[in-house]
Amino acid sequence: xxxxxxxxxxxxxxxxxxxxxxxxxxxxxxxxxxxxxxxxxxxxxxxxxxxxxxxxxxxxxxxxxxxxxxxxxxxxxxxxxxxxxxxxxxxxxxxxxxxxxxxxxxxxxxxxxxxxxxxxxxxxxxxxxxxxxxxxxxxxxxxxxxxxxxxxxxxxxxxxxxxxxxxxxxxxxxxxxxxxxxxxxxxxxxxxxxxxxxxxxxxxxxxxxxx
Numbered sequence: 001x002x003x004x005x006x007x008x009x010x011x012x013x014x015x016x017x018x019x020x021x022x023x024x025x026x027x028x029x030x031x032x033x034x035x036x037x038x039x040x041x042x043x044x045x046x047x048x049x050x051x052x053x054x055x056x057x058x059x060x061x062x063x064x065x066x067x068x069x070x071x072x073x074x075x076x077x078x079x080x081x082x083x084x085x086x087x088x089x090x091x092x093x094x095x096x097x098x099x100x101x102x103x104x105x106x107x108x109x110x111x112x113x114x115x116x117x118x119x120x121x122x123x124x125x126x127x128x129x130x131x132x133x134x135x136x137x138x139x140x141x142x143x144x145x146x147x148x149x150x151x152x153x154x155x156x157x158x159x160x161x162x163x164x165x166x167x168x169x170x171x172x173x174x175x176x177x178x179x180x181x182x183x184x185x186x187x188x189x190x191x192x193x194x195x196x197x198x199x200x201x202x203x204x205x206x207x208x209x210x211x
Contacts, residue, residue: 030084
């Protein structure tokens with residue numbers, strides 16, 4: 001199974017990436033892939049590090065090279081799940097030009113306002129890193145970590161205005177991929193549910209139609 005996960009930030013792609021265990025294939029996230037390439041000092045990793053050290057975004061040409069390196073690894077011979085790549089039509093076209101034949105593009109759909117609610121309600125302990133939520137996982141004492149007593153804060157990335165900006169970028173740059181893959185008959189859509197297990201069940205059912 002060779003598939004990519006689509007969906008807005010906060011839609012639950014990272015959580016659903018655990019389905020890789022069901023298929024015995026690796027989940028490959030763009031961020032982890034770039035960090036791994038830099039750590040291993042691959043040719044593309046060195047190029048990426050030069051941009052990162054300069055405080056610049058890693059360009060498509062380098063990201064695509066890192067993807068090519070990663071997908072040639074032994075653990076990808078039976079398939080993979082790509083999370084965070086491609087993000088744009090040009091990246092999707094570059095993936096096809098590499099000779100990568102995808103089985104499915106799976107889009108997890110969650111309304112924007114639900115995503116804003118999910119992400120803006122997240123709280124993280126500054127001391128131990130434990131995560132909470134104002135609606136779904138409240139601490140016993142408001143703004144205090146159950147595990148270590150540290151103060152809970154909201155990350156800047158989870159502020160409502162920041163989440164809405166990220167959603168706008170997704171709708172402009174990444175959402176067009178749905179039409180791109182639908183035209184190839186490879187798009188599957190899953191409606192994200194409040195409970196992770198329910199979304200996973202729908203995801204696995206959608207993938208069974210592909211096999």
